[in-house]
Amino acid sequence: MELNGHVALITGAGSGLGAATARHLAACGATIIALDFDATRAKATAEATGGHAVVADVADTGAVEQALREGIAAAGQAPRIVVNCAGIAPAARVVGREGKLSTDLFRQVIGVNLIGTYNVMSAATREMLVLDPLEDGERGVVINTASIAYEDGQFGQTAYAASKGGVAAMSLPAAREFAKSGIRVIAIAPGLFHTPMMESLPEETTAAITANIPFPARLGDPEEYAALVEHIVRNRFLNATTIRLDGATRLPPR
Template sequence: MNIEGIGAIVVGGGSGLGAATARHLAERGADVTVVDRDGDRAAQVAAEVLGHSVQADVSVAEEVAAAVTTAMARFGQAPRLAVNCAGIADAARIVGREGKTSVPLFRRVIEVNLIGTYNVMSYAAQGMMDLPPLETGERGVIVNTASIAYEDGQMGQTAYAASKGGVAAMSLPAAREMARMGVRVCAIAPGLFETPMMAGLPEDVVAGITANVQFPPRLGAPEEYARLVAHIAENSYLNGETIRLDGATRLPPR
């Protein structure tokens, strides 16, 4: 799929990986709608890319549906590319100090990361299925965001790893289901990236984290994630995959 001239919706596009993706797609000629729970951040990024912004919580299906409808109104049709970067990384042990469980946290992380991703994928696909096919036969591409924690989650990351494992596991069955409508589905599993979550950590903590990255020995740049999104969109034979983007990192137990 040629990115130039298409409509794209980037969910979680107000910061981090999503903001970098919105900027990169706009530079490549896409008309971008930026969706984020933080409406101010979404509006700021949208202004940078001469796009449009929508405030929405991905865990609320009605808000996701409204965001896709708004994007369709702007583009005159459904977006051909949907990228879902929204997520939270709350951590807690299954049973913590004094025997306290973390069931409420687990439920919230699943609602945002997994159900939220499913909401975005569902409403994006619903719009794409009515688009006229391109010369390649494609109608659209959906890129979800997993995490390397889905394979090597650390202590305290049970909720996060479970949510991202669900995102990764959806890639193949979703791609198989949507093949008949010409919609491809992939996921990216990022490793350790320069995001707002990392920015707040002390230098020695970041150095310890970076020590696990084989090569190049540094945190990933959000722009590198964005370039992989663009490549997935452009490479019509990429489908049903979850791609690790991590510099050969394997997370230690803690």
């Protein structure tokens, strides 16, 4: 699918991978609907890309549907491209030092990362299904963000790894469901990237993390994630898979 003239809905568009993807796809000619929990950040991305800002907690089904309606009204058409970048990554033991269970945090992470991704995918594909097909019968593409933690989850990442494992596992059954309608579903599993989450770490911690990346021996640039999104959109034969984007990193236990 070409990007020029089509609408792209990006969640988590206010920062990090989402903001980079919004800028990149806008430069390719797409009209951006920038969805973020933070209204100020969503507006900043929309202004930078000439797109439209909408605000929602992706874990809230009703809020997602309302934001999508607002975005479609502003853009004038439904999105053919959806990129789910919204996510959180708090760390916690399954059982804390004082014997306290981390069930509430687990539920929160699953709510944002997994249910939030499902909410957006569900609401957006409902709109895609009624669009006219393009070349090869394609109507749209959904790109979800997993993480290499779904395979290499570290100590304290039980909730995060579980949520991202769910995102990766959705690709095949969702792609099979939407195949007859010409909608593709793919996941990207990023490794360690220059994002606000990583930039908040002490310099020595970042250096230790970077030392574990074989090649190139550095953190990923969000633009590299955005470039892969562009390729997935353009390459119609990519479907139902999870692509690791990690510089050959395999996370150690801690």
